[in-house]
Amino acid sequence: MIIRPSLPTDATGISRVLTALTAAGLRVSPSDTDFALNNYIENPNGIECSVATDPEGVILGFQALLMAVEGNQYGVTPGWGIIGTHIHPEAIRQGIGGKLFIVTRRAALKANLKFIDATIQNYNTGGLAYYESVGFRTYETIEEAVRKVYDLS
Incomplete structure (x- = not known):
């Protein structure tokens, strides 16, 4: 597995x-190429977006870290990081998320973030378990999601 920007x-x-x-029923947001480019790869508030690939270059998953700005769509405190982790259903439980988080955590520290928010849909039990496993803790439960925070301070 290769992890790269x-x-x-x-x-x-x-x-x-x-x-x-x-x-697989694990996502409801847009999935098209323009969405991927504009919201993850070239997001103006992006801090880091890394991909995990197999040796042939096929993307198995990715992780994006954004800076929360005033009025962000997630309602995250400005100045915090906002993380999203997405692993192909056929590639789960291979340690991809943990390897991606090593790079993302380093980028968060370099950006002087104190906290990172992960908002996970209630039905995404794998996502909830993943974020707990890398050190995120629940700080709020909203309608259909759980909000977790990673403390970098």
């Missing part, structure tokens, strides 16, 4: 991961 040319591969998650 995402490139604009990765938008199609990221879209494939998102589409597979939607088909």
Whole structure:
């Protein structure tokens, strides 16, 4: 497995991961290539977006870290990080998320973040367990989601 920074040319591969998650009932947000490019790879508030690939370059998953700004769509405190982790359903339980988080945590420290928010849908039991396993803790439960925080201070 290779972990590397995402490139604009990765938008199609990221879209494939998102589409597979939607088909598996683990995602409801958009999954198209433009969404992947604009919201993860080239997001103006992006701090880091890394992909995990197999030796042939097929994207198995990715993790994006954004800076929360005033009025962000997630309602996260400005100045916090916002993380999203997306692993292809056929690649789960291979340690991909943990390897991606090593890179993301390093980027968060470099950006002087104190906290990272992960908002996970209640039905995503794998996502909830993953974030707990890397040190996130629940700080709020909202309608259909659990909000977890990672403390970098």
